[in-house]
Amino acid sequence: MKETDSSTEMRGKSSVIIDALGTLGEFTLKTGRNVFSMFGGMFLLLGETATVTSKGLLIQEQRIGREALFTQMVRVGVKAIPIVILIQLAIGMILPLQMFPMLDEFGQSDQIATINAIAGFRELGPLMTAVVLCGFAGASIAAELGTMVTAEEIEALRASALNPIRFLVVPRMLATLIMTVMLTVIANVVMIASGMLTAINLGIDADTYFKLTIEAVEVSGFVTGLVKAAVFGLLIGLIACFLGLSVKPWEGSEGVGRATTRTVVYGIVAVIFADAIFTLIFYSYGLFD
Amino acid sequence: MSETSGKQPVIEVTDMVKNFGSQRVLDGINLRVYTGEIMVVMGGSGCGKSTLLRHLIGSIAPDEGTVKLFGNDITKMSEKELNDVRKKFGILFQSGALFNSLSVGENVALLLREHTNLDEATIEIMVKIKLELVGLRKHTEKMPAQLSGGMKKRAGLARAIALDPQILFYDEPGAGLDPVTSAQINQLIIDLTKKLNVTSLVVTHEMDSAFMLADRMCMLDKGKILKMGTRHDFEVLRDRTGELKSEQERLVRQFLRGDAEGPITERQLASDYEEDLFMARKSY
Numbered sequence: 001m002k003e004t005d006s007s008t009e010m011r012g013k014s015s016v017i018i019d020a021l022g023t024l025g026e027f028t029l030k031t032g033r034n035v036f037s038m039f040g041g042m043f044l045l046l047g048e049t050a051t052v053t054s055k056g057l058l059i060q061e062q063r064i065g066r067e068a069l070f071t072q073m074v075r076v077g078v079k080a081i082p083i084v085i086l087i088q089l090a091i092g093m094i095l096p097l098q099m100f101p102m103l104d105e106f107g108q109s110d111q112i113a114t115i116n117a118i119a120g121f122r123e124l125g126p127l128m129t130a131v132v133l134c135g136f137a138g139a140s141i142a143a144e145l146g147t148m149v150t151a152e153e154i155e156a157l158r159a160s161a162l163n164p165i166r167f168l169v170v171p172r173m174l175a176t177l178i179m180t181v182m183l184t185v186i187a188n189v190v191m192i193a194s195g196m197l198t199a200i201n202l203g204i205d206a207d208t209y210f211k212l213t214i215e216a217v218e219v220s221g222f223v224t225g226l227v228k229a230a231v232f233g234l235l236i237g238l239i240a241c242f243l244g245l246s247v248k249p250w251e252g253s254e255g256v257g258r259a260t261t262r263t264v265v266y267g268i269v270a271v272i273f274a275d276a277i278f279t280l281i282f283y284s285y286g287l288f289d
Numbered sequence: 290m291s292e293t294s295g296k297q298p299v300i301e302v303t304d305m306v307k308n309f310g311s312q313r314v315l316d317g318i319n320l321r322v323y324t325g326e327i328m329v330v331m332g333g334s335g336c337g338k339s340t341l342l343r344h345l346i347g348s349i350a351p352d353e354g355t356v357k358l359f360g361n362d363i364t365k366m367s368e369k370e371l372n373d374v375r376k377k378f379g380i381l382f383q384s385g386a387l388f389n390s391l392s393v394g395e396n397v398a399l400l401l402r403e404h405t406n407l408d409e410a411t412i413e414i415m416v417k418i419k420l421e422l423v424g425l426r427k428h429t430e431k432m433p434a435q436l437s438g439g440m441k442k443r444a445g446l447a448r449a450i451a452l453d454p455q456i457l458f459y460d461e462p463g464a465g466l467d468p469v470t471s472a473q474i475n476q477l478i479i480d481l482t483k484k485l486n487v488t489s490l491v492v493t494h495e496m497d498s499a500f501m502l503a504d505r506m507c508m509l510d511k512g513k514i515l516k517m518g519t520r521h522d523f524e525v526l527r528d529r530t531g532e533l534k535s536e537q538e539r540l541v542r543q544f545l546r547g548d549a550e551g552p553i554t555e556r557q558l559a560s561d562y563e564e565d566l567f568m569a570r571k572s573y
Contacts, residue, residue, distance in 0.1 A: 152386035159346045159380050160400055160448075161372035 042242045045165070049173055049238075052166045068171040076137040076172075077179025081186065083132050088187045091124055092116065092194025100202055110204060113212035116195035121221045125188040126180070127275055130232035133180055134267035138240040141172050142263035145244025146256035152249065164245070173237035180233025181226055188225070228278050235270045239263055296323045297360065299456060299488045300345065305354035307340060307512075314340050315351070316512040322505075327482055327489040329499045332509035333544065333553070338492045341509065342460055345490065346380055347371045358456065376404050378456035379449030383464055385441035387433040393420065393444045394429035400451040419447040422484075423477060439470035443477070450481065457481070459491040463498045475501045496545060500524065508541050516541050 096112045103109045145168060148154050157164045192213055199209050240263045247255040300322040307315040314337045322328040332338045343349045344356055347363050355362045358374055366374065387396050394416050401412045420426045423443040433441060442462065449457060462478060463471035475498050482489045493499055499506060500520060507517035515537055516523075526538060527545040536552055543551030 148389070151389070152382045152384055153388055155343075155348055156380070156382055156386035156388070158348065159375060161375035162399075162403060 038242075041246070042238055045169065045242050045245075046238055048165050049169050049241075052163065053170050053174065056166070056170070068167070069174055072171045072175035073179055075140070076133065076175045077183055080132055080136045080179075080183060083136065084129055084183050084187050085190050087128055087132060088125070088190040089194045091128060092120070092191035093198045095119060096195050096198040096202065109202065110208055110212060112195070112199050112202070112204065113209040114216040116199075117192060117213040117216040118221065120191040120195070121188050121217045121225045123225075123275075125191060126184045126225050126229040126232055127271070129180055129183045129187045129229060130236060130271045131268055133176065133183065133233070134236050134271065135264050137176055137179075138236045138263045138267045139260045141176075141237070141240035142244040142259045143256055145241060146247035146259045149245060149247045150249055150252055150256065154245065155249070169241045169245075172241055173234065176237035176240070177230055177233040180236070181229045184226060184229035188222075224278070224282055228275065231274055231278070232271045235274060236267050239267045239270060298323050298357075299359060300328075300490060301355075301357040301360075302341075302345070303355045303357070305341075305344065305351045305356065307337075307344065307349070307351050314512050315344070318354070318509075318512075318514060320507065320514065320517075322488055322490055324488055325482070325486055326504040327479070327491060327502050329491045329493060329503035329506045330509060331494060331496075331499050331506060331544070333494060336509045337512040338494075338509050339460065342458060342490075342492050346378070346458060347375065376452055377454055378458065379452070379454040380458040381442065381445045381449050381460065381462060383461045385433070385438075385445035387436075387441060387444055387448070389433050391433075392429065393425060393431050393433070393436070393447075396433070396444060396448050397451050400448065404452060415451070419451055420444075422450065422481065423447045439466050439474065442466070442474055446474075446477065446481070450485065453485070455487055457487050457489045459489065459493075461493055461495075462491060463493060463495045468497075471495070471498065472501070478502060496547060508544065510540065 095116050099112055099115055100109060103111050145154075148168070154164050154168075157167060196206060196209050196213075200206055243259040243263050243266070247259050251258075298321040300320065302318050302320040305315055305318040306313070318341060320328075320330075320341075330338050330341065340349065344351055345358070347356075347366075350364050354364075356364050359377065361374065363371055363374055387393070388399065391399060397416045397419050398412050401407055401415055405412075407415065416429065417426055420429060423446050425440065425443050425447060428436070428440065428444075433444070436444060457478075459478060462474050466474065478489060478491065479502060481487065489502075491498075491502055493502075500523070503520045503523075505517070505519050506523050508515045508523075516526075523541075523545060526542055529542070533539045533542060540552045542548075543553050
């Protein structure tokens, strides 16, 4: 009797392990398939958006609504200006305060300007702007498009022979791209100004600070920062539009909520990974020398 | 069928099959709708009638069979060719599906701006004409969020007829409306069909609407067409008393009458209750 008990128990244990392995395998396969289909879908969306945009801009076969683009630029970018300024004011203050004691020990406290400028223009300007826009614009675009799917608006567009890519995706993606670049410029200026104010309070001469900043940034630093910002903006627009349009009509508000959250999470992850890739490329091409 | 036999059908569905995963949603649908008539497609929830409608407007492609509009098979068309066909039909969605960021007038004007070469002044007049037809001329400037359910449907209808379509599709036109508004929308559908000489296909599960609207009707059940005929045929079946021989007729009659008891109910109840209970116990 006891033997039977223990063998049943053994079988029970092994079947639990097999079940667990099975579940794990299923999960991996499913995740793999999902990731694959998501990347594939985004790639297709990007391709179609590029086709429609170039048709509109180059051969003007398809009209691109300037009004729609303007509306989206205001919605994505202009309204985010105060937040970007606020964040960059803080960031511009943090770095000098962190670095000052260390640099002062070596009598190099002036170099605060160099560090702030390099970090700002190359890295924190585009990155912080992208993170803000991801939460600000990305989430709202995903929610808006998702709601349009559940309200049958997207299907109504298609049934009216109107291409949702041209009507909805193109203006939104162009707007996030353009506004991320423009906001990055603002972010850079604010961060330098904030850093300078902090430095002055730490006893560093304003002229020296300004001179070192100009020397440190160079054209390459400024341009690489803006190139990064453009790609970040495109990524945010792409992810937001894709996830928003991926909501299924029957998923309702739950689907919209999920698309919104995912946009913020995936967007930030995508932006940071893209940043890492850019840094590797720029580094290996000696742009940072 | 005799009165329509000589005519060419505007909508022609032949042997259409559609599966969602392992589930067969539409199973060999054959349907013909002729110029100027109102065809009502009825059926319970989940019978496949909305899926059928989505095939007719080119949103979904069937797994098998053909869907012909104006004699051309839309399942084999490119997106561009399909868009040319789409300009010749209009659809009223269940919720109205107005573009929320545009006013009522702009919703109607959008199609005219995009698909015609008319100047703005003409478009403005056209919009007024369309909105007058549905009784919304005074509400041109309103945003969709400010409209009641009935007004949204009217506005959706004005948008559907913006390009003077030859076919109009309606997805549950009376759903979510009070009886009077629902009757008004139905009257509007009849008026428009006659005034504009369009062909209409209405999908609904509301019998009052169905009998008010239909020239011909068909009933869908489990992805198959259970019965097709004139409104009169269906009225006769609905009003027939006593025991019916065929299961199919009893099923249709229960649906038409809205009876709580009948073959539909029996089908729902005849599930494997005992087995289900047993399974529940085993999993603990």
